[in-house]
Amino acid sequence: MTAIPLQPPRRLVEFTLDGEPVRVPEGGTVLDACRAAGKDVPTLCEGDTLAPKNACRVCVVEVEGARTLAPACSRRAEPGMAVRTDTERTRHSRRLVLELLASSVDLTTTPRVAEWLKEYEAKPDRFGPDAARLNESPKVDNDLYVRDYDKCILCYKCVDACGEQWQNSFAISVVGRGFDARIAVEHDAPLTDSACVYCGNCVEVCPTGALSFKSEFDMRAAGTWDEAAQTETTTVCAYCGVGCNLTLHVQDNEIVKVTSPHDSPVTHGNLCIKGRFGYQHVQNRD
């Protein structure tokens, strides 16, 4: 028996990417083709375990003949289409998206964003000192994870992971409209009064660190969080017979965070409260 489910062979779709012919399996996206061709297209709201929401628009590419730019993460490859990834228009939109986000959201814990800001010569300060920001303070209402919505770019990944794409708990939703839209549970209540089951699968997919383990949040606040000093060990969860893969992030001989490999055929990155947060007994040295 194979651990990787085999799928029927798929036809290949051929199109041109920056003038070069490329082929992706039918149903594949422009982003798949970009990655296969080794092109680095920035992404934020795209997630390897989730259907693309294409809300952030940082991955836009130019499709010949189209009036507007297209999100590479969700535009399916069509035979014969001509796509350009690095034109003045795509660079402009990517730069603006980065500037708009960086001027309104705290992106300090978003991986790679500093590099992209530099690459696209983004200057978030040019909207002036009075540019509106989210101005949210961290919500610490339970012992397991923290919601710091000042860092939220509204990518919808946590909502999708909590809802029908993975957990089916439907504990959170986007609430409000426009710039005032936020992620919240019903009636803006604390998490402890919601349908949250603390699986932490939202934390797993959060691209900006808006959702983080309480342990990580506290260590960052204390200035002791040091990713370079952490080791990652993938093991099997010992709680039940499902056999979920856990990746233990360890710093100074303490487990500080638990994730799961996104390519694990058992979990696809998802865990339950026990695997995700129930590690304290391992560290109990009494």
Next chain:
Amino acid sequence: MDLRFGDSKPTDEERDAVDALLGPPESAWEGADDRSDADLRWARGGRAARERRDLLLPGLHALNDRVGWISEGGLDYLCRRLTVPPAEAYGVATFYSMFSVKPRARTVVRVCTDLACAVRGAGALCDGVEAELGSAEGVEVERSPCLGVCERAPAVLVVRAGVPAGGSPSPPLPETGAPPQTPYRPERPRPQTPDGLDPRRGGWVSAPPAFEERGSGGRAPSFGKGWAWGLPAGPLAEPPPAQAVPQAGSPDLILLRRIGVVDPYSLDDYRAHNGYTALRRAFALGPAAVIREVTDAGLVGRGGAAFPTGRKWQATASQPDHPHYLVCNADESEPGTFKDRVLMEGDPYALIESMTIAAYAVGARHGYLYLRGEYPRALRTLEHAIGQARARGLLGDDILGQGFSFDIEIRRGAGAYICGEETALFNSIEGYRGEPRSKPPFPVEKGLFGKPTAENNVETLVNVLPILTMGAAAYAAIGTPKSTGPKLFCVSGAVARPGLYELPFGATLGDLLGLAGTPDNLRAILLGGAAGGFVRPDELDIPLTFEGTREAGTTLGSGVVLAIDDSVPLPRLLLRVAEFFRDESCGQCVPCRVGTVRQEEALHRIADRTGPAAASDIALLRDIGQAMRDASICGLGQTAWNAVESAIDRLGAYE
């Protein structure tokens, strides 16, 4: 789904409002107070539970109409009844501006502050209303985007929560086949319709509230100290729909020819004026030939995008997936637009007939009419008309004995401009937040409930009637070769006779403004609404066609022609446009969500500046505008910079 519902209980009033829509709960699992042994053997899950999700929006309306806001207990009860996760329902409730999740007075006075009203003294009206009623008990004053009664600007909408007129739950009126024998009166009490109260049938319309709209109709009203608003106890007498049509009664009219001539509450009157001849012709031709006629007539969508209607119908009709749906987009919210409202209020049967023809052509048995939440009178006329058409066999099974069945459900919007976007409208009907979907797939392939859907604007649909009665060739002879047929124009602002005008395509802007009476101090004309563009007073020779406006570098949009004189500073109007887009952005994509905020901020900074002092912010605006136009998901973000750009480039607003 294993959902968690809160412990908060609904009040009797809230329970009553929801039960009036959905019927009493079948089990304690669905929120009934008393548990019984039968509950131990009761289950509703899977599809049976989930497919009632589309009743969420009508349910929220039911709560809001009854108590004026949506409480925790009320929302939780509704969620229990419909098996909807409370977090998602809360997300939906907070999406719409007509709903409040905080306690709110039962009477809400919404004063329009949008462009057409601003040009006609909305500022003074707003200050006056706020001064008079701001501290009044049980009344709340809210500033509102365009209310769609621009011909009577400045406008106010009074929304009163409570038991609908006639008491509720009231027994449904018996449906009779007899035609109403009442003579035409312009204004009459709201007819009782059975649709909203009977959960067994298709018409899931929440009971409309007793509310009324009112435009003061005068220019720049003054509010002296002694002026008492004195909210009336009952519905106000509204001027008849024909008053919005200065050409009413003219024999040259095609689309508006019945407005003011027929009684909108009389099906017989409609039939006596050529009603239902187009449907008979459609049945004689067959669906494929109807689509051919519409294609040959060159009809294109009148909502603003100008997509060929025949092609849309053909694409929907040929989809193998079933069922097919027909959706009428009556959510006109573009500031300055009121054409659909006048059509629905003055000639509702025309829309029902054309929807029936469209459904016949695309093979749909079920049609949705998504009506703007701010249109109480259109809701009344349409509910009545649909009830009458059903009673007379013009909707329902076996229409006109032709073996074709079709019915229409009205769904009320709740204050969201974005829901006029076709895919956002689907989400809204389905009970989700009204956020646009990404295309492809297009609605003709995967639309409402994921099924092939033809969605058309009210004006587009109504054009189908003359196409069938006069024939495609005669219809195509009207207008220009590329823009065929008659076109409605919503003329508002600084003109002597604001209102809805019908002209054949090809008339110039000057022709139209000549009819409406141009002022001497004309400063600019806004074409196409907030998503459109400004033109100068010396450009009155622009032909009002899709190709003519495109050549002139502007847009026809939904047919808004808003004349602006020099009484209001242009930068203030631009700021209002920017505020509108900031308020109405759904928040889904970054360019629009943050870009509209940054656009407004920059316009604030240069409100009093010109020339070099404004140059850097104008460059910033261009950068933001380009990204919004290129990278936004839907038309809202893509057009949010149009009007501002045209004011800078065409009018020299900051020079």
